[in-house]
Amino acid sequence: MTRKLFGTDGVRGEANSDPMTAEMALRLGAAAGRFFRRDGRNGHRVVIGKDTRLSGYMIENALTAGLTSTGMNVLLLGPVPTPAVGFLTRSMRADVGIMISASHNPAKDNGIKFFGPDGFKLSDEAEAEIEALVAGEIRLAQPQNIGRAKRIDDGRGRYVEYAKTTFPARDRLTGLKVVVDCANGAAYRAAPEVLWELGCDVVPVGVSPNGLNINDKCGSTYTQTCAEAVVAHGADLGIALDGDADRVMIIDETGRVADGDQIMALFARRWAEMGTLRGGALVATVMSNLGLERFMDGLGLRLERTAVGDRYVVERMRAGGYNLGGEQSGHIVMTDYATTGDGLMAGLQFLLAMAETGKRGSDLVRQFETVPQMLKNVRYQAGQVPLEDQNVRKVIADMETRLQGAGRLLIRKSGTEPLIRVMAECEDEALLREAVGSIVAAVEEATA
Template sequence: MGRLFGTDGVRGLANTELTAELALQIASAAATVLASADSGRATAVVGRDPRASGEMLEAAVVAGLTSAGVDVLNVGVLPTPAVAYLTAELDAALGVMISASHNPMPDNGIKIFAAGGHKLDDEVEDRIESVAVGTTTKRAPTGAGIGRVRVVSDAADRYLQHLATALSHRLDGLTVVVDCAHGAASAVAPTAYRAAGANVIAINAQPDGLNINDNCGSTHLESLQKAVVEHGADLGLAHDGDADRCLAVDAGGSLVDGDAIMTVLALGMRDTGELVDNTLVATVMSNLGLHIAMREAGISLITTAVGDRYVLEGLRAGGFTLGGEQSGHVVLPAFGTTGDGILTGLRLMGRMAQTGRPIAELASAMTTLPQVLVNVRVADKRAVAASPVVLDAVAAAERTLGDQGRVLLRPSGTEQLVRVMVEAADLDLAQRLADKLASTVASV
């Protein structure tokens, strides 16, 4: 069996790969690892997105936690960042979010937070996995030692009050269309934006357990782009199923991706003195245009491996205040321990309101260079990526590009794929070099 934990928790087809039995084992193991050092009775916050299988998996997770003697604070359907926040706010030993984020409805996942709402590092995940799949038995609590379950009825209100503290500027006069992906943002995102003063038009905000991410949300922007233009809105915001990411659409219906959003926020935070050491943290997948824009603005850019967990590690290591991914995960450590799509939307609109400038103008500080990504299926992704023949081909492509582009070749984190990415000022050149590299990768 491969490693259970991927780049963002345990994920798979619900009831086939991610079964109730496995969810119970993971939850019990997480309680053993994360709550064992606590003095007295430990608690765990449990939340989920609205997909149908979440009901089954929530029951299994609660059973696993309580069977290990941990009390459960059930917060219901809420975004992932809300569960992370409430884990800290309610002084819990751990938090568990049941969600497959932007994945299709049949999938589901389990994300675990340590005390304080922090994502787990690899070593802790390995310990949990070892307990979950191991054969070691321990004495189970009985009687009063078994965990109890309490519903936290004001969980959404607590999260909304927290979001209000992060508002940089009132949003009166702004009209926004928000695509909730029929997911965890469906209730709280429109409420948060309206409370901040915006005129909100909510779409895809009627979750029925089966329609999450179905041709909507941050992975399917077409309906949002159409709605923004039809309503004459100032912008559109798209969340994914668990609302930990945010992409935007300008008044003309054009995409404003995570790199452009980070550009807007970084320049604003630089101007207000909030950007510690004038430094932004992003992953290696961010467009070269972001690097150029930050350099021209006098802002340092630190790059990490792909995954918001690695962005978080980079932020914590340097005490920095802004980081994120091209995909729309944006982290503001002053207000949260993980990516928060609703918080990102509030801060982005706050910058628009503060400056009186449309989002297209603010985002124009960055020019996105053409980017070509080719996925090549291979037998051994790590061996192929380290092959001298492949490395020589990468070096040759880099010499061709000089300082007018870049090459990134990396093994996939979840599949037997090697991802070949080429950026250049000229799209045709990027495509030719990417195709040539992909051919070399496939031949090894």
């Protein structure tokens, strides 16, 4: 069953434009309610969290109307991180969890992500079934079976307390000054609270959301803000989250940034030394740097690669019994603690490494030498299929031949934005620039 509505991370788009309209959110809610209430019983419940986007109010209300119309009882969490929704879906024995967020995207976008009763994101098959229900006629509940909605005031507090349990009670963070950039997003209260309660001297950044400033020159996709704050305040570490706090970038005391690959490398090495890395492997996507793969080989460990998207990382982890995975973009998945990427918990694990080794952040952020990598994005318009253009295909084939044995090339459509992502790795930086530049030029010509 094919999917058109769902991308690699739920449904996403510009607010008040198809598919991210109130009407579509209502139908999605009703379809999800019917999908999870197939046995016809009453008493089914769904938890809904959101980030701080202005459009979240509209989508939250529309989803609630759709869900209650099919007999689901709705528990509204308000602004909480995406991993909190996964945790609370399972903790509160809900049948489904929903996060309203477009993650690292600008404020004009929004999205809807679904979690199953186990707290993990839905499979492609389940999303395809919901999409089929959206396209058809949705059977509504009888008047006496319409669901109820209730606001849960302590959802953030429950997540804060759980997050703290992932940091060993024997270790202390007292004396460490930490900048935490919450991207004016979902973790703007939870992340500073957790760090302060664990003993850090906290410098909060990006904690004044107004509905329109999420991810705006702050957070994990704009690390300059966090890096500047770290240096200005003489902090020991910076933790830069994205809008829904499922991604993280780490900044050491000098302002140097560690991406997801370097963070995963540190955790893999430490966990392997402690005997807690299950399966002798780390799961990452095809976007992860070749240097990470060589690093893992050098440790006698494996790097398992998947398609892009943290959901595919998690699926491989669950299938293989692995407990560590993630993406270069900063999704760090630790299934011992969470069902999805959790930027705050990954930050805590980095702080734990500092506390246990007595090393500075700068001693830990660079685990391996990266192979030169270049990534460029080309935007396209609705209805365009630039990767099917004959000239684009020819240029890609030519560059693949040129890179044979010297590097690798990865060309793909983004699953969350109308972008063609052109990525290449090569030790020969001149050839690297030529390969990416040629393909980008061809795609731009095809979309002109």
